[in-house]
Amino acid sequence: MAHQVEKFAQFCAEQGRPELLELLPEISEGARVEIRVEGARCSRPLDDDDATVLATGLVVSGLDVSVVSLPNHAIGNPGAAALSTLLLEEPATGYAGALNRLDLRGNAVGAVGVQAIADAVRKSTAIVDLDLSWNPLGEEGGYRVAEMLESLETLKALKVAHTDLDTSALIAICSTLRTNGACLEHLDVGGAVLAAEQSEDFAKHVATMLGLNRRLLSLSLGNCRIGDDSVGHIATALQGNPTLTALNLKANRVRSAGAAALADALRRSALSAGRRGPLTPPLKILDLSHNAIGDEGAAALADAVAHECSLYELRVAHNDIDDAGLADLARALHHPNHLRYVAAWGNRFGKSANAEFHDLYHGDNDCYVEMDFTTYEVDGKLRAAERVDLAFTGAKREAQVLERARSMN
Secondary structure: OHHHHHHHHHHHHHOOOHHHHHHOOOOOOOOOEEEEOOHHHOOOOOOHHHHHHHHHHHHHHOOOEEEEEOOOOOOOHHHHHHHHHHHOOEOOOOEOOOOOEEEOOOOOOOHHHHHHHHHHHHHOOOOOEEEOOOOOOHHHHHHHHHHHHOOOOOOOEEEOOOOOOOHHHHHHHHHHOOOOOOOOOEEEOOOOOOOHHHHHHHHHHHHHHHHHOOOOOEEEOOOOOOEHHHHHHHHHHHOOOOOOOEEEOOOOEOOHHHHHHHHHHHHHHHHHHHHHOOOOOOOOEEEOOOOOOHHHHHHHHHHHHHOOOOOOEEEOOOOOOOHHHHHHHHHHOOOOOOOOEEEOOOOOOOHHHHHHHHHHHHOOOOOOOEEOEEEEEEOOEEEEEEOHHHOOOHHHHHHHHHHHHHHHO
């Protein structure tokens, strides 16, 4: 290992980039190399020349690299093309090409860079997780992603959120995932560039894909201008999908009718589970944060929870829910249910909701649900406050739930 590190250092020095040695962590003998460098933590952002020297140096030295995570730098197409070589074996130097995770979010990678990465991903026998979020992929880059999905060997998770994907690119991706040939399990296409009138057309293709795909475990469609009619198509498709575990619809245009459609799908599944076996849909995480479902939407979801739907986590924070709707959610939690986490902060807590949730926290009951808020009493009056200790644990919790779901499928 020391010899390989020395070769890497020598190569970087010869190329006029000796400081790149600092990107390597302390490596114990026999351990795999994980390069994780956030742009904000560097003295300067890495550019294409840096990425090229880094990638070539790793290949030349034969170091066994498992993770390359370089978010928020200044890496463009040439740098992305260079880094894509880390996915491929190089027998001449002993480089194994066993990279498991490549994270280039927040850089300047376009369609040309995506093409190089896509070509390498199709040939890789090790890549599992690829994150290209917040890069200017555009329509052409979206097509390259869709083509990549046609012949995957190992890729399980793909994030292309906020990459300027338009409707045609998204439809191409959905069309590719209609078959079960792709091994992809987690997809994030949030923040797509959709006009309001295009969101329903996109949702119809998502619904068709969900009706046919039997591999996808999580789907993130946050900030895609999806409204009630669009959610209705997705909810209908969910009733026939036996695998999707997590659905993220945060920061869209979902109102009470959309929430009611999702709740109806969950309730129907719970009511019929005894007659036909496992729950369909088996959703464990539903994220509707930053929408406007209101009291009616909250009441519909509360009814689904009370019917023991499959949800482990329900996120309805910042949803224009008043005291009555929040109280309905609290009362539903007194019934037998599967929920383990509820996010509802950012709504309008009042006397009834505070009393109901306070009883859940402090009353004599068997409720074991974590929430992103707590209740407390001051001068004989009940109040609610956000729980800051849970503010940043959502991603870790979701990963744990999805890992359990993967083991059961």
